Amino acid sequence: MLDVGRHPKVNVLAYSELVEFAGEIGNFKAKVRQKPRYIDASRCTACGACAEKCPTKVPNEFNFGFDDRKAIYKDYAQGIPSMFTIDPNHCKVILGGKCGVCAKVCQAKAVDYEQKESFVELNVASVIVSTGYELFDATQIPEYGYGRLPNVISSLEMERLLSAGGPTKGHLTRPSVIQGEKRLKELPKLIKKAEKDQNEAEKTKLEQETTWLEEQAHKYHTAKKLGFIQCVGSRDFRFHKYCSNYCCMHSIKEAIIAREHERETESHIFYMDLRTVGKGFEEYKVRGAEVSGLKYIRGRVAEILQDEELNPVVYYEDTEQRKVVSMTLDMVILANACSPSKGIAKVAELLGLELDENNFVKTHPNRPLDTNVAGIFSCGCAQGPLDIPESVAQASSAAARAAEVVMTEGLPIAV
Amino acid sequence: MKNSVQNDIRIGVFICDCGSNIAGYLEMKELVEYAKTLPNVAFVQENLYTCSEGGINEIKVAIPRENLNRVVVASCTPRTHEPLFMSACEEAGMNPYLFEMANIRDQCSWVHMREREAGTERAKVQIAMAVAKAAKLRELSRIQLSLSHRAMVIGGGVAGMSAALALANMGYEVDLVEKQDRLGGLLNKLNMILPSNEHPSILVNSLVDRLKNHPRVAIHTESVVTKTEGYVGNFVATLNERGADAKIKCGVVIVAIGAQAFKPEGLFNYDGTKVITHLELESKLNQGTVDAKNIAIIQCVGSRSKERTYCSRICCMTAVKNAILIKEASPETKITIFYRDMQMYGVENEEMFRKSKKLGVRFVTYDPKRPPTFDGESVSVYHARMGRDMVTSVDLLVLSTPLIAQDGATEISTMLKVPVNENGFFLEGHVKLKPLDFATDGVYLCGNARFPATIREAVSQGLGAASRAAGVLSKEALFTSGIVADINADTCCGCLGCLQVCPYGAINFIENRGVCQVNKVLCKGCGGCAATCPSGSARLDGFSNQQIYAQIEQAMAG
Numbered sequence: 001m002l003d004v005g006r007h008p009k010v011n012v013l014a015y016s017e018l019v020e021f022a023g024e025i026g027n028f029k030a031k032v033r034q035k036p037r038y039i040d041a042s043r044c045t046a047c048g049a050c051a052e053k054c055p056t057k058v059p060n061e062f063n064f065g066f067d068d069r070k071a072i073y074k075d076y077a078q079g080i081p082s083m084f085t086i087d088p089n090h091c092k093v094i095l096g097g098k099c100g101v102c103a104k105v106c107q108a109k110a111v112d113y114e115q116k117e118s119f120v121e122l123n124v125a126s127v128i129v130s131t132g133y134e135l136f137d138a139t140q141i142p143e144y145g146y147g148r149l150p151n152v153i154s155s156l157e158m159e160r161l162l163s164a165g166g167p168t169k170g171h172l173t174r175p176s177v178i179q180g181e182k183r184l185k186e187l188p189k190l191i192k193k194a195e196k197d198q199n200e201a202e203k204t205k206l207e208q209e210t211t212w213l214e215e216q217a218h219k220y221h222t223a224k225k226l227g228f229i230q231c232v233g234s235r236d237f238r239f240h241k242y243c244s245n246y247c248c249m250h251s252i253k254e255a256i257i258a259r260e261h262e263r264e265t266e267s268h269i270f271y272m273d274l275r276t277v278g279k280g281f282e283e284y285k286v287r288g289a290e291v292s293g294l295k296y297i298r299g300r301v302a303e304i305l306q307d308e309e310l311n312p313v314v315y316y317e318d319t320e321q322r323k324v325v326s327m328t329l330d331m332v333i334l335a336n337a338c339s340p341s342k343g344i345a346k347v348a349e350l351l352g353l354e355l356d357e358n359n360f361v362k363t364h365p366n367r368p369l370d371t372n373v374a375g376i377f378s379c380g381c382a383q384g385p386l387d388i389p390e391s392v393a394q395a396s397s398a399a400a401r402a403a404e405v406v407m408t409e410g411l412p413i414a415v
Numbered sequence: 416m417k418n419s420v421q422n423d424i425r426i427g428v429f430i431c432d433c434g435s436n437i438a439g440y441l442e443m444k445e446l447v448e449y450a451k452t453l454p455n456v457a458f459v460q461e462n463l464y465t466c467s468e469g470g471i472n473e474i475k476v477a478i479p480r481e482n483l484n485r486v487v488v489a490s491c492t493p494r495t496h497e498p499l500f501m502s503a504c505e506e507a508g509m510n511p512y513l514f515e516m517a518n519i520r521d522q523c524s525w526v527h528m529r530e531r532e533a534g535t536e537r538a539k540v541q542i543a544m545a546v547a548k549a550a551k552l553r554e555l556s557r558i559q560l561s562l563s564h565r566a567m568v569i570g571g572g573v574a575g576m577s578a579a580l581a582l583a584n585m586g587y588e589v590d591l592v593e594k595q596d597r598l599g600g601l602l603n604k605l606n607m608i609l610p611s612n613e614h615p616s617i618l619v620n621s622l623v624d625r626l627k628n629h630p631r632v633a634i635h636t637e638s639v640v641t642k643t644e645g646y647v648g649n650f651v652a653t654l655n656e657r658g659a660d661a662k663i664k665c666g667v668v669i670v671a672i673g674a675q676a677f678k679p680e681g682l683f684n685y686d687g688t689k690v691i692t693h694l695e696l697e698s699k700l701n702q703g704t705v706d707a708k709n710i711a712i713i714q715c716v717g718s719r720s721k722e723r724t725y726c727s728r729i730c731c732m733t734a735v736k737n738a739i740l741i742k743e744a745s746p747e748t749k750i751t752i753f754y755r756d757m758q759m760y761g762v763e764n765e766e767m768f769r770k771s772k773k774l775g776v777r778f779v780t781y782d783p784k785r786p787p788t789f790d791g792e793s794v795s796v797y798h799a800r801m802g803r804d805m806v807t808s809v810d811l812l813v814l815s816t817p818l819i820a821q822d823g824a825t826e827i828s829t830m831l832k833v834p835v836n837e838n839g840f841f842l843e844g845h846v847k848l849k850p851l852d853f854a855t856d857g858v859y860l861c862g863n864a865r866f867p868a869t870i871r872e873a874v875s876q877g878l879g880a881a882s883r884a885a886g887v888l889s890k891e892a893l894f895t896s897g898i899v900a901d902i903n904a905d906t907c908c909g910c911l912g913c914l915q916v917c918p919y920g921a922i923n924f925i926e927n928r929g930v931c932q933v934n935k936v937l938c939k940g941c942g943g944c945a946a947t948c949p950s951g952s953a954r955l956d957g958f959s960n961q962q963i964y965a966q967i968e969q970a971m972a973g
Contacts, residue, residue, distance in 0.1 A: 005468060006499075046469040077434055082468030165434040235765060242762040273756035279836075279866040280846060282719055282726040320782075320799055358762060365611035366618050368875040384762045389850040390872065396851060396879030403885060404584040 005080035013120060014081055017343075021350045025375025025405060030122045036115040038086035038094065039072075043110035046074065046082040050102035050111065058090045064157045066167035066178055072102045072111075077165070086111070126375045126402040127351065129361055130395065131344055133381035136233035136240070136337035143303045144232065144334060150176040151223070151312050152304055152332045155247065158254050162261070170261055172223040174331055176310040180213050180220070187213075219309060223331035224264050227314055228255060229301045230271040233337030240337045242358060245385035247335035248275045252288045254333060259292040268295045268327065270316055278387060304332060338385035351376055360384045369398045377401045424550050425457035427483040428542065429474060431465035431490030433520050440524040442535045446489070449539045453546045457481055465490050471503045478507035485549040489517040489542050512555035512897045512957055517545035540970060547965040555897030555956050558935055562648035563666040564888050566881075567592065569640055569827065572600025573870055574862025575671030576622040577877030578884075583631040585881070587888050590663050591626065592654060593636045594823070598623050600673045601863070606700040608870060609736045610763045618870070639823075643668070643830050646936050647857025648893045667857045667884040670827060670841055671877065674818040674863035677717045683789045683814055690789070690812045693733050700740060707748065707811030710741065711794045713787055714754040718817035720783075725838055727817030728867040731758040734815050735771045742774040751777040751807050753787050753796055779805065818867040831858050832920055840866050851880045855919075859883050898940035898957040904930045907952040913944030 004010050013032055020031035056071035071090040074083070092099035093113050103111040135156055138146035146152050151174050153161075160166040161173070168178070187210045194203035228251040234244040248271065255267035274296060276282040288294040301316040302324075312332040317324050340359035348355050354362045354372040361378040364370045369377040379398035380391045428450040432438035443461055450459045458481040462470040465488055477483060486509065488500050493516045501511035519538040527534030564587055568579045571593030579591040597603070599619040608615050626632045635656050642653040652663045676694045679685045687695060699705050712734045718727045731754065738750045757778065759768040772778070780799060781787055787796035789812055798805040820839025828835045833853040834842040841860045844852040851859055861876035862868055868876060887893070900921075902913065907930040914922045914931055921937035922944060924930075931953075933944070944953040954960070 006471075006502075045472065046467065048463070077464050078467050080468065164436050164439075169435055169439060241765065241769065243760050243765040245760045273758065275756060275758050275760045276726050277728040277758045277760050279725070279840070283724050286724070322800065322802055356762070360762065366608075366613070366870065366874060368871045369878065386761075388847045390875075392848060393850045393872075393876050393879045396882040397875040397877075400581045400585070400878040400882035400885065403882065404581060407585045 001078070001080050005082075012081055015085065016120070018347060018350055019119070025373075026125045028122075028124050028127055028375065030124065030127075032120045032122060034118045034120060036088075036117050037083070038088070038091070038111065038113055038115045039084055040110045040112050040115075041081070041083055043108040044083040045108050045110075046084060047108075048074075048084070049105045049107070050084055053101050053105045055099065055101060056090055056092060058087060060167070063160045063167040064154075066157070066160060066175070084110075086113075126377065126405040128398045128402055129347065129351065129353065129371070129376065129378040129382050130380045130398070131341050131347060131382045133338045133385070134341045136244075136339045138232055138334050138336055140239065141232065144229070144301070144332075145304045145306065145312070146334060149304060149306045149310075149312055149332075150174070150179055151306075151310055151330065152334065154334050154336050155250055155254070156336070158333045162254060162257050172226075172258060172262065172265070172331065174221070174223050174310075177220045180216060184210070184213050184217075221330070222262065223258075224262065224266060225328075225330045226255065226258060226265065226267045227301075227312070227327065227329040227332045228267060228269045228335060229304075229314070229332060230269065230274075230335045231300070231337075232334040233339070234335075235272065236337075240339065240358065242385070243275065244335075244338040245275070246338070246387040249278065249281055249284070249387065251333065251335050252276075252285055252294065255294050256288050256292045259294075266293065266295075268297055268329070270297050270299055270301050270314070272298070272300055278389065338381055341382070344382065353378075356384075358384075369394065369401045375405055424455040424485060425481065425483050426453075426455045426485040426487055426546055426549050427458040427474070427477050427481055428453075428456055428460070428487045428489065428546065429465050429470070429477075430459070430461045430519075430542070431470070431488065432461065432463050433491055433524075434464065437490070437520050437524045440528050440531060440534055441519070441538050442531065445535055446519075446538055446542065450489075450542055450546070453543055455485070455550045456546060458483060466496055466499060471499070474500065474503045475507040478504065478509055484509065485513050485515070485552060487515045487517065487542070487545045487549050489519045489538070489545065491520040492518050510554040510556075513549070513552050515545045515549040515552065517541040540972075543972070544966040544969040547969045548962045551959070551962045551965050552957070553959075557894040557897050560646075560648050560893040560895065560936060562887070562890060562893050563650070563664050564588070565590070565663075565665045566667045566669065566884055566888065567640075567650070567652055567663055567665040568669045568671055570600065570671035570673055570862070570864065571595070571598035571634070571636070572671060572673045572862060572873070573602050573618065573622070574673070574864075574868070574873040574877040574880075575600070575669065576626060577874045578669050578671060578861060578881040579632055580622065580626055580629065581878045581881035582884060582888070583626075583629045585885050585888075586631070587885070588631050588633075590633045590635060590654075590665065592638050592640055593634070594639055594672075596637050598626070598634065598636065602870070604694055604697060606697040607736070607740055609739065609767060615870075640827070640830070646934075647855075647887060649936075650857070667859065667887050668831060669880045669884060670831070670833070670853075670858065670860045670864050671862045671880070672821045672824060672827060672864045674821050674840070674867060677723075677816040677819045679716050679814045679816050682716055683713065683812060684791055685814060689791075689810070690814065692814050692816050693730070693737060696737055696813050700737065705741060705811070709807070709809050710738075710748060710750045710811045710813065711807055711809040712738065712750065712752045712813045712815060713789075713794070714752065714757075714815045715783070716814040716816050719755065723817055723819070723838060725817070725866075726758060728758065729869055730815040730817060732764050732767065732869070734813070735759065735764075735767050735776070737813070738776045739767065739771050739774060742771070742776060746774070749777070750775075751779060751794075753779050753781050753794065755781065755783060818863055821864060824864065831855065832918070833858050833860075840864065851876060851883050857884075857887055895936050895938075896940055898955065899935045899938040900933045900940065900942070900944050900953055900955045901935075902931050902933055902944070902948075903952040903954070904928065904932070905952075906950050907931055907948075908950050910949060912947045912949060913953050916943040916947045917941075918943065 016034045019033045023029045050072045051070045054070035054072045057068040059065035060069040072086045088094045164170040191206045233239040259265045276285045299316045303315045305313045313328045315326045356362045361383045377398045379394040504514045505511040523538045567590045568575045579589045602615040605615045638656040644651045648666045785797040793808040795806045836842045844854045859880040861880035862873040909929040921934045942955040945955040
């Protein structure tokens with residue numbers, strides 16, 4: 001990412017979207033809308049003084065709300081381009097209120113509350129669509145309780161919890177604990193408010209909640225017994241019929257990392273077929289069992305309930321044992337399917353691209369980068385689920401196809 | 416005054432928090448104050464992320480402002496970040512070899528997460544070592560190389576053909592070398608391709624036609640590369656074309672030699688008639704001579720085992736594809752696939768998997784600890800779902816065997832000095848980030864030579880390797896690293912110790928003078944020669960004895 005950001009021949013248009021598109025291979029014209037950051041990009045040095053002083057806290061989307069960011073923010077520290085952005089939905093000034101702290105502390109004088117959107121016109125010979133994917137929304141599967149049971153999380157939430165730079169600094173603190181601690185901090189204020197409003201019933205309720213949460217506190221612990229559920233939204237006729245390709249491997253990887261972080265961690269992976277087709281993948285899976293003690297259980301989880309300690313309880317058929325059994329776990333990690341990105345329909349319409357029945361960009365069976373429009377290529381998860389090595393390889397291939405167009409001066413190439 | 420290198424050494428030290436990776440475990444303020452006390456240090460700064468755009472800018476701004484002529488960054492690993500920091504120094508007008516790095520993350524904060532005080536002391540020593548070495552660094556320069564804008568692709572299968580065509584379309588001359596008498600590789604032996612539902616000859620012919628008619632492609636069939644010399648930009652390959660030797664000059668080489676199907680000799684009574692491999696089934700299907708009524712297919716024959724630890728990626732889909740083709744032609748044929756995990760990854764494969772089930776193909780899992788057996792008439796297996804043994808009578812048994820390394824892979828590995836893995840497949844520079852590059856500059860890989868791949872994947876990798884190669888070919892000139900070895904001819908005794916340890920073949924013995932000499936273009940600066948040389952004649956620029964002694968003195972001082 002940094003290489004791209006630094007490359008003299010790469011013009012990065014972040015926080016931008018395509019709004020108009022016309023032309024043909026060798027001569028496309030695109031209009032790109034750059035959303036206002038309310039920051040002068042030429043002045044911001046990303047020193048972070050603004051975010052330090054900004055009084056408005058917003059749940060941090062990058063960490064799935066496990067912690068807060070400010071209304072002036074950067075997605076994450078290494079982000080490219082390195083500059084801050086004001087979130088117009090939360091900044092008091094932009095919402096018409098009083099504040100202006102960031103403008104005051106900014107020594108570079110980069111804050112510009114009046115900034116408007118701008119448009120860039122591009123003239124290009126070829127186009128690569130690499131719009132990626134979205135994580136399948138597991139709340140669509142009510143029996144798994146995602147969104148309702150605090151200790152059932154998505155694969156990407158697990159990535160953030162495991163990250164040394166994440167909200168828990170790599171410790172597997174259970175989300176119920178993160179939420180409980182946050183609530184315990186809020187409760188005294190709410191109780192005071194109830195007192196002030198002379199709302200006795202509310203006050204009693206809040207006090208009871210405080211006592212309960214404090215009682216829970218001694219039981220708080222990091223998650224050590226983990227369950228990974230495969231094919232959540234994939235290979236499922238209700239949602240995506242396809243296999244999402246990479247989830248078996250990321251569950252194994254997350255389980256191994258959790259074990260490396262905490263020796264007592266015990267992981268169970270519930271699967272239908274454990275798909276380890278990449279180079280070194282099968283060996284990695286075997287090592288996961290032999291070295292990191294992962295348990296692979298062949299069986300699809302039917303339902304997840306919760307006990308009174310907020311421990312998820314999974315019910316499944318162990319097909320090797322031919323029994324329906326249950327297992328109580330500290331935390332459950334769902335292997336969410338790779339869903340097509342929601343914005344792809346609009347991009348496809350603008351570019352005239354055909355999508356497949358799943359809403360991935362349709363490519364030619366034997367020319368894996370070519371879309372239905374000459375000169376427009378697609379790579380990565382935009383055209384279907386792919387793992388990292390295959391995505392990187394495809395990205396290079398798409399670059400080759402695009403370069404063929406550029407280097408033949410846009411002459412339609414025989415394909 | 417700017418960058419007066421020898422006198423008045425002014426070192427700038429940048430200490431990175433790496434978010435919480437370093438700052439979470441070490442006392443950063445203490446490190447900053449300590450660094451300020453070190454000799455020759457003119458400027459010290461702490462960054463949240465030195466590698467971020469902001470951090471890089473701070474280095475670039477500080478160099479002229481503070482008159483720095485050496486830079487030390489104490490942060491993460493030089494493996495990923497040294498080039499970045501070096502180019503930041505260069506952009507600010509400093510010789511990039513006057514840069515030094517201390518890895519206080521991987522070698523300190525990550526190791527001493529629970530020893531804050533001791534960890535901080537240790538990081539101080541690491542910084543002191545880097546500063547001491549920095550003071551002794553000398554300016555080095557890179558060597559400019561000439562560059563041949565021509566490519567050689569070894570292997571004329573679908574991956575190699577795709578690579579050759581893409582490079583030619585980009586405007587480069589390409590030599591495509593194929594061992595067999597025709598292009599096409601493994602595709603020539605296949606029957607039909609699903610899901611495109613095409614005969615592979617259509618794809619092969621279309622590629623061959625375009626290659627044959629391309630003015631920039633030279634096709635060499637029945638040809639073998641017997642020798643390569645040189646290095647990125649300047650390879651010279653000896654090509655044996657139907658018995659005659661010729662030399663080819665090229666700037667890059669793409670290895671696309673494919674793989675071969677494993678022959679299951681001695682397994683399941685394999686005889687090539689009643690018990691066959693998928694490749695043999697494909698040729699039977701091609702000739703229309705499959706008349707069996709009860710077909711069994713066994714997966715993972717010779718793969719995911721002790722001998723061959725890997726999953727061969729394409730055998731499950733091959734089995735399902737052939738089962739579909741047979742079922743569509745003769746619905747009454749019974750087909751049972753015995754498998755461990757059906758590796759039908761992605762969109763199209765899973766679709767094919769569903770289709771085969773609709774057509775009535777039976778799937779039975781088996782446990783590798785209780786594999787199926789074949790007595791010549793029927794396959795017996797423990798059926799885990801039913802909890803009992805199951806016997807299926809069979810008049811054709813197909814074994815799904817893995818692709819294994821191509822004949823000649825070892826020779827090419829030795830010749831081009833590129834590695835293969837434990838299974839004989841070529842080993843890329845980085846499994847995730849450089850899947851199509853070798854660690855050796857100017858040599859690339861794609862297709863089954865790398866690892867079993869589908870046709871789509873092989874095409875994509877061929878194009879991708881072409882793209883990576885074009886990254887070199889499109890340059891006007893190449894530069895080598897300044898960190899290279901040198902051998903003092905006056906003291907060299909010609910013992911050949913260095914020549915034996917050099918992994919890059921960068922050392923030559925000059926017979927008439929009885930001394931060894933370094934080819935600075937091939938040298939990767941590993942220092943093997945310098946460490947081996949008994950007379951101290953071989954030395955590595957950027958890692959001189961004085962520089963290393965200065966570091967050792969600091970390490971031992973505390």
